Amino acid sequence: MPNPILSIKNLNVEYITQSDPNHAVKNVSFDIQKGEVFGLVGESGSGKSTVVQSILRTLPPPAIITGGQILLNGVDILQMSDADVQKFRWRQISIVMQSALNALNPVLSIRQQISDVLFIHKGLNKKEADARVRELFDLIDINHDRLDSFPHELSGGMRQRIVLAIALALMPPFIIMDEPTTALDVIVEREILFKVLELRKELGFTILFITHDLNLLLEFAERIGVMLQGDLIEVNTASVIGQGGEHEYTKKLIGSLPSATGPRRHDLIPLPDKKDQEPEPLLELRDLCKSFNLSGWINPKKLLAVNDVSFTINKSEIVSLVGESGSGKSTVARLIARLIKPTSGSIILNGKNIFESEPRKASLAYRRKVQMVFQDPFGSLNSVHTVYHHLERPIKRHKLMDESKIYQYIIDMLEAVDLSPGIVFADKFPHEMSGGERQRVAIARALSLKPELIIADEPTSMLDVSIRLDILRILANLRNQNNVAILFITHDLASARYLADRIIVLQNGKQVEEGLSEELTGNPQHHYTKQLIAAASPGWLKKNLENL
């Protein structure tokens, strides 16, 4: 191809560890043409971020670039002197980093953080810099009265846009975007991306876009590279990748992408084996409210996290609670798990209002009936204890069976969540297992008490795309085999659609819509639900781009 603006030739990066170095990037080579949008997709640990950070040479210790070339307009960045590196940074390549909250210095005002770049690289004086900063604010349309605010005073979306503004400060020809929207909600994400593409149309810079979300990339990338454990296994045009690409891993990725709209694919997740008996209510929430005190004991500001939420979960039914971060869905989960007390309202389990029968603390009986699986599989397991300990404790605590049987039972549990051979996994420590395996352990623990309801709070959001589906399958099977009811909490309509019988949509603590999953995804009523679905269905960005 003609003059690539950036061309990487068999790049190698290693992370030094106590044992032998970990080879994070292996002989990666690819070109990026002037003005194109190049996407790099891969799961966590695939080395995609390492690649981009080595372009700017900002990889923190203990990373070492052990080989290859990174040619920017023909100049090898890896050969540059330190001084030259300082200069080429930001003038020629800028970066929008993953979570903007961490990328911005919490104690410096936005104005300073932007101006610094201008002082150093452009040598502007205060007035000139200020003028420029204002321009940039207009560019990303943020009101000028935000100039002197500090990061913590801004919403996630705003912060991400500020970072974008900083990236644009010197109008570099090349901008790297490293998962710029992962931390954001779908709708905000959508706005940001839209903004980016808009600006690109206007300013015509080249974009290297990193993400784990292939769906997203397919929307606007022209060419896509797929990375797996440090190897760049495939580089292809978006359309080809969209069709499943050439590499079977790519196929797997594409295959494992449930979508919120379109015909339901029946190969993904087993449906409940239909034996139509009367739905028999298991757990019922009656106008549940929860508010938190924000700050100050003099006149505490209150945040109404959950606002009059009422719904029912029937025996061996999967209900999904869908909403963006801050919608209060996790609060509902913690309320049902009795980790926090509601401000008002009641929870009825098997027709009994538990706040009357056991007001202060949840009884053992309740604990046994209602179990929970948490979002972060590492956080939810205690790194100082073995898998065996994690499963053994609940059983002992609830005196489920006599000592002699426990060991075998635990092994079975592990097998039940596809952790075989169970004997091996029983003795492992959390840090010796992959995320998926950990999440399975967590599920097994919840399951081991033979509960009637399992609350699954975003059980897949921390996992890589390729294994999310497995977890969803396991949950589906649980319901079929142990006929346990599941409250599946997620921000991802698609997986909700496929796993749940019914979907409840939350927005800012309020229940906005409820319905059988296919119907709700089929024709949403509430405009918010519509937005969500729109944002989660292919082609949404293209549509908008056309009418640019």
Added chain:
Amino acid sequence: MSTSIQYLLRRLGFYAIAAWAALTLNFFIPRMMPGDPASIIFARFRGKLNPEAMVALRETFGLTDEPLLGQYFTYLKNLLSGDLGISIAYFPQPVTEIISTALLWTIFLAGTSLIISFSLGTLLGTLAAWKRGGRLDSFLPPALAFFGAFPYFWLAMVALFTFGFGLGWFPLRHAYGDAVTPGFNLPFMIDAIYHAFLPALTMVMVSLGGWMLSMRNTMITTLGADYITFARAKGLPSKMVMLKYAARNAILPNFTGFGMALGFVLSGALLTEIIFSYPGQGYLLLEAVRAQDFPLMQGLFMTITLAVLGANWLVDIAILFLDPRTRR
């Protein structure tokens, strides 16, 4: 900004409670213990004492037999009206007179050495963290830690006897020489610094390591933060990243530590004062305790406590300006 004022008021409220607790403690502890100051004064004339004299003296010392609680409230009342009572050891001097000058010297000595060791330690810590594994980083911390391992007064004594008594480089005692007259004149100030040098030096020696280490550690954590990587990606010069982006943030937790450590540092200062017979509160306290001079002790304890609390409040204000997150 009103929220930050609210925050300051809240802190102030807390300090008020703290002060009250300290003073209460300070009132009751001595009175729980056996012995009675009057009897000690009388013991000074190892002879017959007539009851009237006893009664009269007790009254002049304010050692009434009224129930503790009653005494407690009068004590609080007097404190609020700034009346710390009459010293027994220095009878009939009002405690305030005795303490006032001593307090100034203590603050001068402890204050300067604290500020020196904090700022120097912070600077060293910053550099050490920045040049991790460098010469400074690998050599200084253990060395300073070793100095820090010695008891304050031990170093002080060795210093006094080698540099003061042995070599005669520094004065052996007091806050200023006989020749100069206190006041805002250069000779006096130079002399004061000269006299404070050795005590201050020993105190800095002992405390420097702690500051350096804590700064180094917070600095290292800060350097791991994304915004540092981002700042570097922005192509900002190293010095700027180090000072404006890293050190600027890393210093915040140390500041809080600074406020909290004041109490400990002051303790060290008191001991050092005793060694160098520096006319601060250190030796006064010892005297007060030996003579069971309740009023003087209470006065000292109060002033010291208030000094620490006041300093803490200043720290709060400083942090308020340094860290926008507290301004919410």
Added chain:
Amino acid sequence: MKDKTFKMFSFHCVHQYILKLSSAVLICFILIFNNCVQHEKTTGSPPFVISQEQVSSFVRNFNPLIPSGSSRWPTVSGIYEPLFIYNSMTGIYVPWLATGYEWKDGNLQLDVTIRENVTWSDGQPFTAYDVSYTFNLKKTNAALDPRASWGYLKSVEAINDHLVRFKFLRIFVPGLHALTEQSIIPKHIWENIDDPVKFTNPNPVATGPFTEILRFDHQIWELGRNPHYWQEGKPAVERLRFYAYPTNEQATIALINGEVDWAGNFIPAIDRVFVGRDPENHHYWFPRVGGSIFLYVNTTKQFLDQVEVRKAISLAINRELIVRVAMYDYTIPAHPTALADGLAPWRSPTATENGDWVEYDIERANEMLDNAGFKKGPNGIRLLPDGKELFFDISIVSGWSDWIRAAQVISQNLKLVGINTRVKTRDFGAWLSSMQNGEFDMGIAWTEKGPTPYRLYRGLMSSEFLKPVGETAEVNWHRFASDEVDSLCVAFEKTSDKEEIKQIIYRMQEIFVDNAPAIPLFAEPSWGQYNTKRFTNFPTEKNPYAQISPNYPPENLLVLVNVEPK
């Protein structure tokens, strides 16, 4: 803009900078200061530097009546003066503001003649009215009369300018001592003071040799000559200077550096530390004019209540070792009669004869205890009749190091005769109250002092101060009383006849030696060091015109007026 400042110094080698800088700074300090700190220009004769009080900072208080001893040292005797000064070296009353006294009316009345042509430092004449005013002021303010002169005084009145008449409630001859030592204050000043108890008297008007406050700082103050002093050509010294030395260590440093001319400190290994520094001029003299230090045993306790036992204990104590270990050989073991050198003339031969139980003789001690019926138990400790092992606390004031050492030696000694003891140090207040209330086993403490042994033995043996355990006894903490001593005391208080007094004292000594109510350990030396580089004519062993120590006012007046610059 901040980052401009960064350019000022390169950070690659900042740490070297810091190291160099700091060392440079240090050197500079030393150089600068040694030069530019002015050293005092000496004008006229050098000041007479005295180190007596050990304080961290001085408080301006020259009230001679305040009992708490919080007025500056020379106030009582130096600025102000008493009527007579008892010279413990010669054992006579030196007429001072008074010229003589005379007992009348069967010792119920004392006439004191006041010295003529004495003037106050403000030029006003000093008269008998000042004396009577002083005593009557003490009457109206009980707090100023801790020695309770008004316990036996009936009235004090000036008959004319030069005669004061003391009338007594009862015959109490020993009362003379307290009266003579009272420092006299000027009526014309003090009658305008509303509260003499709280009066700090910042600018004293007095009769003493030194009355002018030339300078007063917290660290240093100076006292100048009295322009109108009544003794011609005295004092020879121009001005006194006092530095605030908070600790004994500091005071000693100053002393051996030759900064101090006269001091009364305790200095270990004084020959090496002090004299060794400058044998020419550094001298000390520790006359044993004070009382004796006793080991008090609580005679209300089983075992300790027996005379034989107390004597045995005394025999078991190695006083030589105590003197060496605790007192650096600055004193000698106690005399059987417990009378130190100052009172040596009073010693009774018979008592000295019988008092053989102050020697060191383990065997005898052991057999006495055996005879007393306290057999040694399995592990070498003697048993009480009920089979309990003997165990006693020796309580000492924490921080009084010399006595703690002594107690440690005693404890080791008593082990050898099968008595188990523990040295128990406690804070002064706690210690004093436990002693006064008789709630102790053994304890080391002082005795009464005075011009005659009368107060000593009265305190040790008369029932006057005997209190049941639990009540505060000012003296006689060991709870011992003898009727005969009581009657002797009464006789003593009534007579002013030399020979009769002597007989009474002799008898008291014999009773003491027979009953061993308390165990004398060693004579209490009076600390005195002086430096002859700038001043001479200090009292010495050869010229003992007074005792050297500044710690026993008013005797120090004798030194103050006699010391001369070289």
Added chain:
Amino acid sequence: MATRKNDSILFRWIKGIIHNKKALSGSLLVLSFILIAAIGPYITVDPNAFLDTPLSPPSFSHWFGTTGQGQDVLAQTISGARQTLIVGFATGFFVVLIGALIGGISGFYGGKVDDVLSMIINIFLVMPGLPLMVILASWLPPGPLTLTGVLVITGWAWNARVIRSQMMALRDRDFVSAAIVSGERNIRIILIEIMPRMLSLLASSFIGASIYAIGAQVGLEFLGLGDVSTITWGTNLYWASNDLALLTGSWWTFVPTGICIAFVSFGLTLINFGIDEVTNPRLISERNWRKYLPKGKGNDGITPVIKTHA
């Protein structure tokens, strides 16, 4: 119960300590002193006995010379170690215990409990230590118990504060919620689930507190506020200055004890350094990383390029 304990976090950092140079040397230093304290008194002459002429310099009969009362300094230094170390470590232990208790409870339960407890903690924090110590020590009957008590009272708050914040951090972690959901009792959660995670913190707190205790203890005794009739490092120094050791040039009564104190605290400090490094993997990997680089490189925030692959 079948587990491979040797691979738990806990054991890995204990292993780390042993492999860490600083920690190892520190431990050896401290252990040697503990050994001395334990057996010392049986191998030396009676430290109380008044043997020789006072203040005689080091000689063959008395390696460290004699005190102002002619006691053997070596013997006193050795037998002084015992009470000093016992008080030091006892204090360290109780400080951590109380700190863990109060800090843990206030951190775990939060809410009103926390408001009250953290208020108390902060009050004790800002209260100046020494004056309180001096005042307390001067009235309670002198002795090791008093010292320990006083030191604990004035020293617990700092640890309580640290432990509290750590507890608050851990308490919100999911593994705690998980334990609650599975019905565990709070006490068991604190002890079995959370405390092990704090082990390194507790250890370093203990060490820190012990250092503080030794220093403060010596200080108080030096002021004569301990029981000066017993032999400890503090009272040794007290007697030394009481006999004007340095003034009389008899440094040997003063220096050995001082050095011992310094070495013990220094050893403890080293151990803490070690714990820091071990529990902060970033530092370890960074050190290894630096080995690959040319001297002085790697601090300028620019990823080094070292071509090993063609």
